[in-house]
Amino acid sequence: MNKKALIFWGGWEGHTPERSANIVKDILTRNGFGIRIEQGTSALADPAIADLDLIVPMVTMSTIEKPELDNLTRAVQNGTGLAGFHGTMCDSFRNEPEYQFMTGGQWVAHPGNVIDYRIDITKPQDPIVEGIASFPYRSEQYYLHVDPANEVLATTTFSGEHLASIEGVVMPVVWKRRYGAGRVFYSALGHTADEFEVSQMRTIFERGALWAARTSR
Numbered sequence: 001m002n003k004k005a006l007i008f009w010g011g012w013e014g015h016t017p018e019r020s021a022n023i024v025k026d027i028l029t030r031n032g033f034g035i036r037i038e039q040g041t042s043a044l045a046d047p048a049i050a051d052l053d054l055i056v057p058m059v060t061m062s063t064i065e066k067p068e069l070d071n072l073t074r075a076v077q078n079g080t081g082l083a084g085f086h087g088t089m090c091d092s093f094r095n096e097p098e099y100q101f102m103t104g105g106q107w108v109a110h111p112g113n114v115i116d117y118r119i120d121i122t123k124p125q126d127p128i129v130e131g132i133a134s135f136p137y138r139s140e141q142y143y144l145h146v147d148p149a150n151e152v153l154a155t156t157t158f159s160g161e162h163l164a165s166i167e168g169v170v171m172p173v174v175w176k177r178r179y180g181a182g183r184v185f186y187s188a189l190g191h192t193a194d195e196f197e198v199s200q201m202r203t204i205f206e207r208g209a210l211w212a213a214r215t216s217r
Contacts (some may be wrong), residue, residue, distance in 0.1 A: 003213055005033045006049060006053060010040050015088050017058045019193040024056055027206050033213075040058040044068035053214040060094045064099070071205055073102055077180030081212035085190040085205055102179045103186060104147040105172070109140040110140035110160030114191070117141045119173055119200070123153045128176065128185070128207040135200050143171060150175035154204075171173035176211065186213040 005028050009017040018039075025035045026036045036043070041064045049055065049071060064072075076082050082102065084090070090166070091107040100106045120134045141156055143166065154174035160167025173188045185208035189201045196202045 002032050002034045004051070004054060005035050005054040005213070006043060006052050007035065007037045007056045008039070008041060008043055009037065009088075009190060011060040011062035011087065011092065012087070015086065015179075015191065016059045016193040017060065017088055020088065020190065020196070021056075021058045023193055023196050024058070024205075024209070028054070028203075028209065030067050031206075031210060041068050044072045047071065049107075050075045050078060052079060052080050054209065054212060054214040055094050056089075056090045056209065057082070057084045060087040061070065061094065062092060063192055064093050064096060067132055068119050069093070069096055069099060073098055073179075076102060076182035076184065079143060079181040079214050081183045081185075081209075083205075083209040083212040085187040086140075086142070088190070089186055090138070090142075090188070096113035101147070104150045104175060104177045104184060105144040105186065107144055109143040111143065111158070111164075111166065112141065114138065114140055115162070117156055117159075119154050119156055119189070123151075126153050128211055129153050129174065132200050132203065137189065137198070139189060139191045139195060141171075142173070142187065143169075146172050146175075147177070150177045174208070176208065183212040183215075186210060 009021040152172040158166045
């Protein structure tokens, strides 16, 4: 039986949520998933999301109703996977600490906006990043508040050029974690859909999403 995934999109248009949602749909479809794409958060109110193998948020700076959030967190706690990237997962609902606890982090700044920086692979033996060397990247370099329980797979180091007080800060970029029985994957890369053209970014997200998907019933 094919795995089932829900992609829900919305919020700030600068993150190209609809276009990114369709790219993720194509990636997951090629991996045997049946995909449902919905605009907004209303689909999360359906108790049937507990039967999904994977949920992919694609929402920035938005709001969510309490029954929707409760249903989402319950589904992940019970084994539904969660995978996402950039502000479309870790800046979705700024007023919801329960959601941030589940995802493992929350965006707070990107000094210098779109700049050149470096991604350093910290666990090269992990299947999500295996075979990928550290690489240069151009995008927003995310400064996040992160959960120390995350298993960090890649980091970036701030130069201090755009904010001297954070010079030398090593920031997680890619991580995986557990939330109850569910697997959660996050990559800070992917400011717009165009970044899926970077092979390392695309590969890391694809592998991470497949890892997060429910492994058993």
